[in-house]
Amino acid sequence: MLDKRSRNILIVFGIVIFTLLVTEIVRPKPINWRPSYTKTDKIPFGAEVFYKELPQLFSEASFEEVEEDPFVFLQDATYQENSAYFFLNDQVFFDQQQVAALRDYVSNGNTVFISAMSYGYILADSLETYARSSYGVLEEAVGASLLNPSLQTDSVPTYKRGVFKTVFSEIDTLNTTALGYFTSEENKLDALNFVKVTHGEGEFYLHTLPQAFSNYYLLRDNEAYAAGVLSYIDADHIYLDTYLKSGRKIVTSPMRFIFNQLPLKWAYYVLMAGLLVFVLFRGKREQRVIEVIEPVQNTSVEFTRTIGDLYFQHKDFGNIIAKKITYFLEMVRSNYYLNTNELTNEFIKKLAVKSGNDLQETQALIQYIKQLKGKAIHTENDLIQLNKQIEEFTS
Numbered sequence: 165m166l167d168k169r170s171r172n173i174l175i176v177f178g179i180v181i182f183t184l185l186v187t188e189i190v191r192p193k194p195i196n197w198r199p200s201y202t203k204t205d206k207i208p209f210g211a212e213v214f215y216k217e218l219p220q221l222f223s224e225a226s227f228e229e230v231e232e233d234p235f236v237f238l239q240d241a242t243y244q245e246n247s248a249y250f251f252l253n254d255q256v257f258f259d260q261q262q263v264a265a266l267r268d269y270v271s272n273g274n275t276v277f278i279s280a281m282s283y284g285y286i287l288a289d290s291l292e293t294y295a296r297s298s299y300g301v302l303e304e305a306v307g308a309s310l311l312n313p314s315l316q317t318d319s320v321p322t323y324k325r326g327v328f329k330t331v332f333s334e335i336d337t338l339n340t341t342a343l344g345y346f347t348s349e350e351n352k353l354d355a356l357n358f359v360k361v362t363h364g365e366g367e368f369y370l371h372t373l374p375q376a377f378s379n380y381y382l383l384r385d386n387e388a389y390a391a392g393v394l395s396y397i398d399a400d401h402i403y404l405d406t407y408l409k410s411g412r413k414i415v416t417s418p419m420r421f422i423f424n425q426l427p428l429k430w431a432y433y434v435l436m437a438g439l440l441v442f443v444l445f446r447g448k449r450e451q452r453v454i455e456v457i458e459p460v461q462n463t464s465v466e467f468t469r470t471i472g473d474l475y476f477q478h479k480d481f482g483n484i485i486a487k488k489i490t491y492f493l494e495m496v497r498s499n500y501y502l503n504t505n506e507l508t509n510e511f512i513k514k515l516a517v518k519s520g521n522d523l524q525e526t527q528a529l530i531q532y533i534k535q536l537k538g539k540a541i542h543t544e545n546d547l548i549q550l551n552k553q554i555e556e557f558t559s
Contacts, residue, residue, distance in 0.1 A: 197326060199254035200411025201374060208380035209326055210411065211252060214390070215404070217382075221394055222402060230403050234258070237403075238265040248275040248399035252374055256408050257284035271364030277397055279371040281330045291361045292336035295372055298329040307347035308357060308373055310392050320347055321386035323375055330372035332356040339363065343396065344371070358393060369396055482542040485550055489533055492554055507534055521557055529553045 196207045203215035218227065230237050234249070249269065256278055258266065263286050266276050281297055288294045306329060307320035329346060331354070344358030361368040375381055376390045422428040493504040500518040502511060507530050516526040532553060536546060 198410070199326070199374075200409070201253050201378070202406070202409050202411040205411050206379065209254075209375065209378045211377055211379065213379045213382045214252075214377045217387075218402075218404075221391055222397070222399075225399055226401050228401065228403050229406050231406050233262070233407055234405065235261045235265045238269050243269070243274075243403070244401040246273065246399055247401040247403060248277055248397050249403045249405065250397070251276070251278040251280065251405045251408060252377055253280050253409055254374055255282045255410070256280040257282070258287050260286055263287050263290050266368075267363060270366035270368060273365035275367050275369065275397060275399055277369040277371070277394075279374040279377060279393075281328055281372055281374065283370065291339075291363070291368060291370075292334075293332060293340055293359065293361055293370060294334040295330050295370075296333045297372075304348075308344065308376065308389055309347050310344045310358070310389070311342060311352070312392075315392035315395065317388045317392075321376070321381070321389045323373065323381060323386075326378075326380070327373070327375050330357065332359055332370075332372070335359060336361065343369075344393065360396065479544075481544055481547045485536055485542050485547055488547075488550060488554065489536065492533070495558075519557070525557065529557050 197209065198207070200207055200210045203211055206212050230249075237243075249266070266287075267290065270276050283295065305322040305324035306327070307322050309316055309320050329348075331346065335342075335356070339362045341360040341362075342353065342356050342358075343360055344356070345352045346355040346357055349355035357372040359370050361370065371393055376386060376393065382390060422432050496502055496515065497504055500515060502514055502518070504511070509527075512527050512530050513523065515521075515530070516523040519526070532550065536542065536550060539546070
């Protein structure tokens with residue numbers, strides 16, 4: 165049972181924990197402004213709304229999500245003809261192998277659409293199309309528009325929050341076509357943010373305003389601009405990249421390699437199941453460990469011997485004799501119920517009768533005790549004789 169003080173402390177501690185939990189539950193969660201662009205994220209810069217609306221924008225096209233590296237995916241020659249590979253993220257960096265695979269894919273008459281603020285130098289060198297970004301918070305909102313008059317809207321959509329103004333600073337004029345621009349510059353060619361690069365029989369579409377496809381801006385009446393940008397994609401089948409995403413869920417567990425390999429994964433499961441079965445059956449067969457309880461040791465004899473040795477080493481025979489006499493008389497009082505204040509002849513007779521000892525032996529012991537009480541100095545021989553007579557009396 166807990167005492168009152170401990171119980172009060174536990175109650176106060178429980179109230180504090182409960183208050184913290186309730187506060188954490190009812191507290192409004194801060195808005196997450198990190199870029200994600202995944203189809204399951206409802207945060208401002210997620211893309212749940214965009215991916216839900218895609219089937220309506222491309223009613224005649226089919227969709228397929230690609231959850232692996234573009235190079236690995238494109239090595240499979242079974243991708244459909246007249247298809248498009250769609251990339252959407254805040255930044256997309258392709259390595260040499262990925263760029264080579266994408267170029268081959270486009271050369272065969274397909275389309276690669278990339279909407280990101282940065283593409284990396286490898287793709288830029290390959291297409292001879294370079295972009296530069298302000299990489300700073302915009303002081304004023306910027307508008308975005310398309311050069312095709314039929315795709316322009318009455319009101320120009322504006323963008324500010326979360327936007328880094330990225331424009332194409334250098335393009336290959338022979339193979340590149342300007343498609344869209346930021347309206348904040350008077351010269352449209354100085355503010356290009358959407359271009360088409362012809363390569364072989366297909367095209368690369370490079371767009372530097374991925375925020376236009378985010379939840380935040382699509383829900384602010386800017387969907388017309390996003391639809392106009394996507395209208396350039398003419399494909400029967402669209403591959404949607406889900407691998408190169410800032411918000412992609414990545415397993416960082418040390419077991420990641422095992423779970424990614426099917427044989428190792430099943431071997432792990434079999435091992436865990438085997439250990440579970442072993443513990444269950446082994447636990448039933450083994451008897452519970454019985455605790456060994458050591459018997460309580462009687463240390464009174466050792467204690468007495470230690471104290472006796474201590475007195476004996478100091479040659480304090482008188483002290484030992486006094487203690488032995490006191491112990492003997494206490495034994496007489498406890499066992500025979502006799503008063504030991506006066507050691508008279510009447511006492512000696514009663515003691516001899518009750519103890520079953522000879523009257524002369526009893527008288528000799530009591531007389532010797534009275535003699536020792538009267539002496540001022542005691543010797544070792546006195547102690548030995550007293551001990552001998554007491555042992556003979558009690559044996």
